[in-house]
Amino acid sequence: MSGINRRQLLAGGVAALAATALPWWKRLALAQDGPQQQRNLLLVFVGGGWDVTASIDPKPGLTTIDSPPGDVRLFGNIPVLTGSDRPAVGNFFTTWGDLCAVVNGVEVRSIAHEECTKRILTGTNNSNRPDMGAIAGVENGADLAVPYMILGNTAFSGPYGGSTGRAGMLGQVITLLEPEFSYSAFFGNNTRFKPTDAEADLIKQHVLNRANVRQSKVGEHGLNKRRMDDFIGSVERRDLLRPMLSESEENDLTSQLEFVPQIDLALQLFKSGISRSVLIEHPGEWDTHAENNAQQLYQHQDLYTGLNTLMERLMREGLFESTTVVVVSEMSRTPKLNSQNGKDHWPVTSAMVLGSQVRGGQVYGGTDVYQNSVPTNLLTGKADDSVSTTITSAGFASGVLTLMGVDPEPYFPGVEPLRGFINS
Amino acid sequence: MTTPDDGQGGDGQTETNNGTTQEQVQYLSPTDHLVRASMALRGVRPSVEELETVRANPDALPGVVDTYIESEAFGTTIRDMHNEGLELRTFVFWFPPVGELSDLSVMELNASVQESPLRLIEHVVMNDRPYSEILTADYTVANEVVATVWGMDYNGDGESWVETRWPDQGRVHAGVLSDSFLYMRHYTTPLNAQRRRANMVTKNFLCFDFLSIDINVDGNVDLSDPEAVKDAVKSPECASCHDSLDPLSALFWRHEFFIAPGEFTRYPVSFYQPDYERVYRPLFTDREPDYFGLPANDVRELGQHIVADGRFASCTVERFYGYLAQVEPEAIPSSEAQSLRDQFIDSNMNAKALAKAIVLSDAFRIAQVTTADGEERSFLQKARPRQWSRMMEDLVGFRWEVNLDLPLDFVGGGTYGRTDLMSDSFFGYEVLAGGSDDFTVTRMVHTLNPTISLVFDAFAQEAAGYVVERDFSGMSARPLLTVGNDTNEAAVRGELAQLHLKLFAEFVEPNSEEVDRSFDLFTAALGMSNDPVRAWKTVLTAMFQDSRLIYY
Numbered sequence: 007m008s009g010i011n012r013r014q015l016l017a018g019g020v021a022a023l024a025a026t027a028l029p030w031w032k033r034l035a036l037a038q039d040g041p042q043q044q045r046n047l048l049l050v051f052v053g054g055g056w057d058v059t060a061s062i063d064p065k066p067g068l069t070t071i072d073s074p075p076g077d078v079r080l081f082g083n084i085p086v087l088t089g090s091d092r093p094a095v096g097n098f099f100t101t102w103g104d105l106c107a108v109v110n111g112v113e114v115r116s117i118a119h120e121e122c123t124k125r126i127l128t129g130t131n132n133s134n135r136p137d138m139g140a141i142a143g144v145e146n147g148a149d150l151a152v153p154y155m156i157l158g159n160t161a162f163s164g165p166y167g168g169s170t171g172r173a174g175m176l177g178q179v180i181t182l183l184e185p186e187f188s189y190s191a192f193f194g195n196n197t198r199f200k201p202t203d204a205e206a207d208l209i210k211q212h213v214l215n216r217a218n219v220r221q222s223k224v225g226e227h228g229l230n231k232r233r234m235d236d237f238i239g240s241v242e243r244r245d246l247l248r249p250m251l252s253e254s255e256e257n258d259l260t261s262q263l264e265f266v267p268q269i270d271l272a273l274q275l276f277k278s279g280i281s282r283s284v285l286i287e288h289p290g291e292w293d294t295h296a297e298n299n300a301q302q303l304y305q306h307q308d309l310y311t312g313l314n315t316l317m318e319r320l321m322r323e324g325l326f327e328s329t330t331v332v333v334v335s336e337m338s339r340t341p342k343l344n345s346q347n348g349k350d351h352w353p354v355t356s357a358m359v360l361g362s363q364v365r366g367g368q369v370y371g372g373t374d375v376y377q378n379s380v381p382t383n384l385l386t387g388k389a390d391d392s393v394s395t396t397i398t399s400a401g402f403a404s405g406v407l408t409l410m411g412v413d414p415e416p417y418f419p420g421v422e423p424l425r426g427f428i429n430s
Numbered sequence: 431m432t433t434p435d436d437g438q439g440g441d442g443q444t445e446t447n448n449g450t451t452q453e454q455v456q457y458l459s460p461t462d463h464l465v466r467a468s469m470a471l472r473g474v475r476p477s478v479e480e481l482e483t484v485r486a487n488p489d490a491l492p493g494v495v496d497t498y499i500e501s502e503a504f505g506t507t508i509r510d511m512h513n514e515g516l517e518l519r520t521f522v523f524w525f526p527p528v529g530e531l532s533d534l535s536v537m538e539l540n541a542s543v544q545e546s547p548l549r550l551i552e553h554v555v556m557n558d559r560p561y562s563e564i565l566t567a568d569y570t571v572a573n574e575v576v577a578t579v580w581g582m583d584y585n586g587d588g589e590s591w592v593e594t595r596w597p598d599q600g601r602v603h604a605g606v607l608s609d610s611f612l613y614m615r616h617y618t619t620p621l622n623a624q625r626r627r628a629n630m631v632t633k634n635f636l637c638f639d640f641l642s643i644d645i646n647v648d649g650n651v652d653l654s655d656p657e658a659v660k661d662a663v664k665s666p667e668c669a670s671c672h673d674s675l676d677p678l679s680a681l682f683w684r685h686e687f688f689i690a691p692g693e694f695t696r697y698p699v700s701f702y703q704p705d706y707e708r709v710y711r712p713l714f715t716d717r718e719p720d721y722f723g724l725p726a727n728d729v730r731e732l733g734q735h736i737v738a739d740g741r742f743a744s745c746t747v748e749r750f751y752g753y754l755a756q757v758e759p760e761a762i763p764s765s766e767a768q769s770l771r772d773q774f775i776d777s778n779m780n781a782k783a784l785a786k787a788i789v790l791s792d793a794f795r796i797a798q799v800t801t802a803d804g805e806e807r808s809f810l811q812k813a814r815p816r817q818w819s820r821m822m823e824d825l826v827g828f829r830w831e832v833n834l835d836l837p838l839d840f841v842g843g844g845t846y847g848r849t850d851l852m853s854d855s856f857f858g859y860e861v862l863a864g865g866s867d868d869f870t871v872t873r874m875v876h877t878l879n880p881t882i883s884l885v886f887d888a889f890a891q892e893a894a895g896y897v898v899e900r901d902f903s904g905m906s907a908r909p910l911l912t913v914g915n916d917t918n919e920a921a922v923r924g925e926l927a928q929l930h931l932k933l934f935a936e937f938v939e940p941n942s943e944e945v946d947r948s949f950d951l952f953t954a955a956l957g958m959s960n961d962p963v964r965a966w967k968t969v970l971t972a973m974f975q976d977s978r979l980i981y982y
Contacts (some may be wrong), residue, residue, distance in 0.1 A: 172871075173881075229808030240879050342652050
């Protein structure tokens with residue numbers, strides 16, 4: 007579909023190398039040559055730190071935890087704090103609860119936003135490492151136009167920068183896809199050269215030819231080769247982004263600031279075969295150091311309204327079978343309210359995973375009455391006092407990769423993945 | 431040990447035997463080395479004259495580099511380099527054009543206000559002061575806009591950045607450690623007790639990040655009780671960080687915790703609150719201020735301690751090398767780092783000398799290295815978006831600017847204004863082109879992907895259209911194209927050879943194979959449109975997105 011010969015992107019002799027403990031650029035080459043799972047990953051990032059006791063890790067009636075108001079309802083085996091002021095939460099679990107795995111007690115082991123974000127997305131404390139979206143995108147969609155598309159802001163492509171794309175703060179990538187949408191068309195002198203299709207093809211072929219010549223001089227090996235491969239592949243594939251332009255009138259710039267337009271674009275990217283992983287970001291104010299309850303409940307209503315829409319559209323578009331949705335926030339909130347009725351940062355968070363291959367309707371992991379992570383059998387995902395393991399961000403990320411059909415060992419050597427939520 | 435080439439103008443190919451591995455090193459030619467040094471130091475390409483000088487006499491290269499580190503463009507690079515750590519250029523902390531500054535656009539105002547810590551660093555470096563002065567200077571710098579915002583005295587011409595002082599009585603000066611905008615950007619909360627600011631300082635100037643360490647918080651602690659928190663951070667699990675972090679944090683209490691600049695309705699404003707140290711500090715910490723066990727009472731003493739700390743010099747080398755060579759700290763050759771550190775200290779911390787030493791090193795001018803198993807480091811560098819903008823303006827006279835006459839209510843007033851789309855992460859393409867927005871996107875991308883390629887393609891079309899129309903109209907004093915409507919083969923080939931030299935630093939003859947390819951493109955385009963204007967636009971669109979321009 008992309009017109010790219012995967013062989014052109016391979017380093018020589020890579021297939022002869024062992025699959026474990028490889029540098030990342032060799033992993034990429036193997037991914038491009040090997041069988042690829044047709045599994046999409048939609049990462050929903052809730053930035054700022056959600057209060058999990060306001061929904062999926064309810065803790066009412068404790069002196070050790072200040073719970074927001076509400077009632078605990080059971081959806082399958084998932085207890086959720088609900089309330090009449092946020093009906094979308096209950097509606098979501100009523101409709102989709104049996105497809106949803108709730109994972110509580112994920113340890114990020116930091117309480118700083120940037121650090122926690124890095125850890126929950128990459129499973130590491132290293133911002134040079136790729137996040138779950140980048141890994142799954144490359145491993146399952148290396149020959150697509152943009153294997154990993156970032157529609158939100160916060161993501162880590164690590165060494166997979168050449169396989170990642172961005173839409174921009176306001177979705178301004180659309181201004182690059184058609185000259186009539188460009189800034190200069192509206193605000194500038196509009197002296198821009200608009201090549202005909204034939205002229206554009208001449209330009210492209212010339213640029214590619216010169217790049218191939220340069221590759222033969224300085225880009226024959228290793229990372230230099232990767233740079234030139236990225237250049238060549240990017241020129242080849244950029245026109246394939248054209249379906250990002252909506253057929254409708256809704257190509258206005260500020261739409262990407264909202265949640266539902268991001269959802270629509272993500273699904274469009276999957277349907278068009280442009281991307282295999284997409285990260286979207288809920289734009290709410292979740293960092294509730296003051297007036298925690300009112301703000302968190304408001305944001306929960308908005309988030310779950312969007313998640314309901316997401317699931318409905320996945321089903322309607324026939325994408326559910328091939329798509330896994332992972333909802334994460336980089337941290338949770340402290341068990342007790344502070345002097346401003348807010349909650350501060352807490353290093354144990356939760357996640358939700360939805361998909362046809364997810365063992366849904368269950369809670370995996372857990373927290374105790376102090377909101378600390380409890381020992382968990384990572385194979386079953388169930389709390390188990392007889393073990394010493396807890397769910398770490400690395401274990402969670404490894405589990406998601408396993409679910410996506412990606413061997414996590416090269417990325418997280420020695421880390422035991424959380425497997426309990428995966429249908430065998 | 432690898433050996434350099436003999437400077438005869440060709441690539442150096444050296445085989446070495448490093449015990450178990452056979453390493454081949456290919457070095458850049460002197461002119462390609464000059465291109466890389468120029469881009470790294472200035473963000474612009476060498477002039478044709480400079481290329482010809484070095485081509486004729488490779489020994490002249492260091493002398494040319496000397497002119498680079500004295501240039502205004504190097505000062506801009508110094509600001510860009512330090513901004514990658516300090517992350518100051520973010521829309522989240524835009525100041526509104528109100529009061530006396532209401533005739534400015536948002537872009538114009540913040541191009542000054544957000545730059546002030548970076549301008550101080552630039553001032554120190556470009557005036558050959560010891561680099562340590564960035565943390566010890568008994569002054570600050572401002573232009574008229576910044577002086578108006580903060581209420582400083584100003585005796586310059588309006589545009590110039592001149593030395594001045596913060597207006598507050600008794601305020602300690604310690605280079606950037608005194609800068610109000612630095613603390614506004616790196617805000618804190620009472621319970622955070624200035625720890626965020628302290629970590630920002632250690633991360634940037636000592637290359638030590640407290641946050642890289644895992645933490646385990648005891649859920650038994652009532653974190654809503656400041657007294658309980660004070661006790662908790664002394665527990666064995668927490669003391670390893672907090673015993674040094676908290677006394678350090680105790681030095682930063684003389685500023686507001688957080689203000690959204692959009693709240694300002696007039697200028698001057700102040701972020702300085704010396705009383706907070708007396709009123710709030712005792713509520714949230716009982717640690718006496720110190721610097722890793724050494725007594726310190728204010729940021730002046732803090733700055734003195736930092737510059738005396740051995741880590742400061744090492745961290746400075748890491749920052750300069752990482753930026754100029756576009757590598758991560760762990761990829762810096764350790765022997766190189768040690769040597770540079772020693773030279774830096776011996777030079778009385780002269781930053782220009784450090785930059786020069788880096789770009790003249792053998793490691794910097796490597797084109798390609800292969801080891802026996804095919805693994806290697808990357809040596810191709812990608813032009814950063816802001817570098818690209820400067821480079822193309824210098825090369826062809828085009829800057830991708832638009833005038834966005836859009837009101838920005840969330841800023842608190844004003845219109846957006848004229849903006850360079852390659853240096854703008856909000857409306858523009860800085861992030862899409864691989865740059866950062868200094869808030870949520872903080873990692874640069876030093877390779878190409880399809881969305882980055884889209885940016886360069888669009889830029890090329892814009893620039894080609896502008897340049898050809900301009901040059902064919904005869905309106906430019908410094909045209910890129912001089913051949914006009916003449917489609918005679920010799921004239922076109924001559925023009926193309928000049929373009930290869932100017933844009934790609936390639937010394938090629940008009941009848942060379944390289945020019946053959948460009949001429950084929952011109953001929954094919956001319957054959958399609960029968961219009962030399964469109965033919966040149968086609969050629970320039972291709973050349974302006976060539977890998978030889980994007981990577982160096």
